Amino acid sequence: MPELKVKPEIFDIELADLQVRVERIDIDKQVIFKVNWPDGKTLCIARAKSYTNELFWTSIPEGNPDLAEQIGLLIEQHYRALI
Numbered sequence: 794m795p796e797l798k799v800k801p802e803i804f805d806i807e808l809a810d811l812q813v814r815v816e817r818i819d820i821d822k823q824v825i826f827k828v829n830w831p832d833g834k835t836l837c838i839a840r841a842k843s844y845t846n847e848l849f850w851t852s853i854p855e856g857n858p859d860l861a862e863q864i865g866l867l868i869e870q871h872y873r874a875l876i
Contacts, residue, residue, distance in 0.1 A: 806867040814828075815828055823839060824840070825837055826839065838861040
């Protein structure tokens with residue numbers, strides 16, 4: 794069973810003029826981001842590797858690849874700004 798590491802990291806990003814709360818969740822060696830919309834809906838996204846070893850953002854469950862990629866890029870910008 795994967796080890797659940799509880800180390801909450803919460804930050805906000807702006808998407809289409811909305812403040813969206815993002816929560817980082819570490820499960821074993823995988824990082825998942827839970828995106829919380831102001832209306833209470835959520836979307837989970839994570840980085841994945843394609844069969845050609847290219848990294849991309851995907852939603853969990855799959856079905857929102859464009860939104861996952863858009864939010865993923867904003868998450869990357871957030872972390873780059875911390876360096």
